[in-house]
Amino acid sequence: GEDVEQSLFLSVREGDSSVINCTYTDSSSTYLYWYKQEPGAGLQLLTYIFSNMDMKQDQRLTVLLNKKDKHLSLRIADTQTGDSAIYFCAGLGTGFQKLVFGTGTRLLVSP
Amino acid sequence: NAGVTQTPKFRILKIGQSMTLQCTQDMNHNYMYWYRQDPGMGLKLIYYSVGAGITDKGEVPNGYNVSRSTTEDFPLRLELAAPSQTSVYFCASLSGGPDYGYTFGSGTRLTVV
Numbered sequence: 001g002e003d004v005e006q007s008l009f010l011s012v013r014e015g016d017s018s019v020i021n022c023t024y025t026d027s028s029s030t031y032l033y034w035y036k037q038e039p040g041a042g043l044q045l046l047t048y049i050f051s052n053m054d055m056k057q058d059q060r061l062t063v064l065l066n067k068k069d070k071h072l073s074l075r076i077a078d079t080q081t082g083d084s085a086i087y088f089c090a091g092l093g094t095g096f097q098k099l100v101f102g103t104g105t106r107l108l109v110s111p
Numbered sequence: 112n113a114g115v116t117q118t119p120k121f122r123i124l125k126i127g128q129s130m131t132l133q134c135t136q137d138m139n140h141n142y143m144y145w146y147r148q149d150p151g152m153g154l155k156l157i158y159y160s161v162g163a164g165i166t167d168k169g170e171v172p173n174g175y176n177v178s179r180s181t182t183e184d185f186p187l188r189l190e191l192a193a194p195s196q197t198s199v200y201f202c203a204s205l206s207g208g209p210d211y212g213y214t215f216g217s218g219t220r221l222t223v224v
Contacts, residue, residue: 008151033212042201042215043154088153090212098144098169099213103153 004091004102011108018079020105022072022089029091032065033099034074037086046074046087076107084109113137117202117216124192124223132187132219134202142205143185144169144213145177147198154201160185192223 003025012018024032030051035043049056049063049072056063062075072089086106090099115136124130136143141162146154146169156169160179174196176188189196199220203213 004153031212035212042217043203043213044215045212048212092212098156098159100156101146101154103151 004089004100006087006089006102006105008103009106009108011110012079014079014081014109014111016079018074018076018083018107018109020074020076020087020089020107022074022102024070024072024089024091024100024102026091026100027067027070031092032063032072033090033092034061034063035088035090035101037088037104039085043088079107079109081109081111083107115202115204115214115216117200117219119219120217121220122222124189124221126192126194126223128192129188129190130192130221132189132200132202132221134185134187134216135183136185136202136204136214137183138204138206138214139182140204140206140214141182143179144203144205145175145185145187146201146203147171148201148218149198157187157200189221194223197221197223 005023033048034046036046037043047058060077064073086104088104090101118133144159145157148154155171158177160166166177199218201218202216
């Protein structure tokens with residue numbers, strides 16, 4: 001089955017860029033997602049990318065997809081303290097049946 | 112729209128007790144899911160449903176049961192609670208097109224003592 005790996009922790013200073021990385025094993029994933037989870041809350045969809053795209057930009061967010069290396073990244077420009085949260089990448093397989101989540105990356109933004 | 116609503120938000124159970132975690136969505140979504148989130152482990156799929164009357168097991172179904180009698184409701188049942196079921200449980204739904212991913216409920220934090 002699908003396996004999704006992320007680094008556990010990232011610390012940046014306010015105003016810097018953050019890059020969160022993810023690797024996945026299932027090349028048939030049709031969509032790849034980034035979710036944000038703030039303390040005590042559910043998961044909020046940040047952005048997604050379809051598997052035939054290499055890059056997607058959405059305001060401060062840039063998603064890069066390297067299908068050859070099965071690598072997905074999320075870049076947050078001008079990171080703010082409000083961006084402190086856990087970020088999950090997830091892959092959606094064929095049949096729309098389930099998302100497989102990574103372990104999450106805890107982003108800490110210091111002033 | 113309320114989206115996906117989960118109740119209760121918190122619960123403490125004793126070993127061997129039973130309970131039902133409620134999940135309701137008002138978006139007329141066919142696909143619904145139950146995940147559990149353990150610290151540092153990401154989310155694991157327990158059960159899912161592709162429509163009323165249809166359910167199937169996910170990665171970690173043991174100790175749980177589900178039903179889907181209506182499109183709106185997808186309750187998760189724990190019959191004999193065990194400490195290993197201490198976790199945060201999330202319900203989610205997915206529209207017919209996956210462009211916007213899942214909509215999650217706010218979660219139920221369950222502790223089994």
